[in-house]
Amino acid sequence: MEITEDIRYIGVNDHDIDLFEGQYDVSENGMSYNSYVILSDKVAVADTVDAHFVDEWLGNLEAVLDGRTPDYLIVHHMEPDHSAGIAAFMERYPEAQVVSSAMAFKMMKNYFGTDFAGCSVVVKEGSELDLGAHKLAFVAAPNVHWPEVMFSYDAHDKVLFSADGFGKFGANDIEDPEGWSCEARRYYFGIVGKFGKNVQAVLKKAAGLDIQVICPLHGPVLKENLGYYLETYNTWSSYQPEDRGVTIAYASVYGHMKQTAEELAAALEERGQKVSLFDLARDDMAEAVEDAFRYDRLVLCSITYATGIFPFMSTFIHTLAEHNYQNRTIALVEGGSWMPMAAKVMKKQLAELSDITFTQAGVTVLGALDDDSRAQIATLADELSA
The missing domain is CATH 3.60.15.10 (Ribonuclease Z/Hydroxyacylglutathione hydrolase-like)
Structure with a gap:
């Protein structure tokens, strides 16, 4: 040629x-x-x-x-x-x-x-x-x-x-x-x-x-x-967002975090937001990393697992940190059957990142979604769309 x-x-x-x-x-x-x-x-x-x-x-x-x-x-x-x-x-x-x-x-x-x-x-x-x-x-x-x-x-x-x-x-x-x-x-x-x-x-x-x-x-x-x-x-x-949008990455075992992530995605889209949704256990994690850098907002949704977070979520956060993820807004969504602590663990793992702003709102799902957790989804969607 x-x-x-x-x-x-x-x-x-x-x-x-x-x-x-x-x-x-x-x-x-x-x-x-x-x-x-x-x-x-x-x-x-x-x-x-x-x-x-x-x-x-x-x-x-x-x-x-x-x-x-x-x-x-x-x-x-x-x-x-x-x-x-x-x-x-x-x-x-x-x-x-x-x-x-x-x-x-x-x-x-x-x-x-x-x-x-x-x-x-x-x-x-x-x-x-x-x-x-x-x-x-x-x-x-x-x-x-x-x-x-x-x-x-x-x-x-x-x-x-x-x-x-x-x-x-x-x-x-x-x-x-x-x-x-x-x-x-x-x-x-x-x-x-x-x-x-x-x-x-x-x-x-x-x-x-x-x-x-x-x-x-x-x-x-x-x-x-x-x-x-x-x-x-x-x-x-320069680690600046390329586009306005929300990447949602979730780790789910019995489907409750998946349902939560999907309902949050729908709520954001109803508010006019561009959304990219990833199941970290099944989707290409490199594409999830790509979109996390592409967009200006990120939502991490994980069950509480063995007093920590699901391994795929831990790997995802490690990969973001390894590639100097910064200058973004992050929201945390957690689930658990008796003592949810995934948000606390995720925030600790994210502490090494630079110039990260955490949303005031979050979502905690005790077992399955209910009226209270759906109200939290609406509040988070409002904040992320503001």
């Missing part, structure tokens, strides 16, 4: 994968592993692919080279789904040089038993790789989302190679009916979301560049409406 006159796409699509990074469900739409070639006076290949697709990738590369020989392999990110082809590339093109950060070369030794001494070019913030007409300027992007990450920028074609930044779930050979933002959001908050301050730092650097194309390591090449993608990443990485 031609990205510009001199830059080609040589990535691959994975339709066999079910879980990305062992936890994110991508069985429906698959995954892409992106790689690029810059055909300038010298030839540079940007990143490799997952181990299962190295032969296919090398075939894509050969077709684009059309008899030329690569001068450089640029490694923006050492995660194995992007670096697994390094050794095979160097075996096929032993005269090429590997270009990457100092930390990436240390990781190469761990993965491949060699740091390619003698054919390595170490780059850092401000380094430049001269390919002739094209010159790549390197931008350090530590912890977006690994510490060795580099971005690079080609001023000739105004292209930013953004490593895992601006990536999304899904293969590139199928059209995502939900567009970019849905699976890009789930990808961001699941994988990059913990490192908001690092994303903010690299966005500030990118603000000084004239970017016309973004080439990420996952998902589509971005060529149009780039202001939207940059502004969306700014919103996500």
Whole structure:
């Protein structure tokens, strides 16, 4: 695929994968592993692919080279789904040089038993790789989302190679009916979301560049409406809500918390609120995390379980904390047969989060819903809708 006159796409699509990074469900739409070639006076290949697709990738590369020989392999990110082809590339093109950060070369030794001494070019913030007409300027992007990450920028074609930044779930050979933002959001908050301050730092650097194309390591090449993608990443990485709405996440055993969550959702919708509802035991928790970050209000509904809360709720709260959940309003709903204490336990677990406002109203369900607990639902719905 031609990205510009001199830059080609040589990535691959994975339709066999079910879980990305062992936890994110991508069985429906698959995954892409992106790689690029810059055909300038010298030839540079940007990143490799997952181990299962190295032969296919090398075939894509050969077709684009059309008899030329690569001068450089640029490694923006050492995660194995992007670096697994390094050794095979160097075996096929032993005269090429590997270009990457100092930390990436240390990781190469761990993965491949060699740091390619003698054919390595170490780059850092401000380094430049001269390919002739094209010159790549390197931008350090530590912890977006690994510490060795580099971005690079080609001023000739105004292209930013953004490593895992601006990536999304899904293969590139199928059209995502939900567009970019849905699976890009789930990808961001699941994988990059913990490192908001690092994303903010690299966005500030990118603000000084004239970017016309973004080439990420996952998902589509971005060529149009780039202001939207940059502004969306700014919103996500500054932990600001993207939309007004209420995410309700519940953990239920015998159905009473489920009924409570559903009645609260209905009450909120009657008051004109946008609601996203998740059963933490059955629904994709990564999507629940995604919507918790997307919207400005969150309701947690849990039964009291073994003097604590249901394990799925505990995992959900831990995941939010792990990804620096903040700047939101949270309401607590609890249930119990004789001594409800889930709200107290949830609030204690949420104490480590920053800039969280708790609603004054809550809901306590003793056994099953009754007139009193339904009145509490109405009061909470009123407060959340105010």
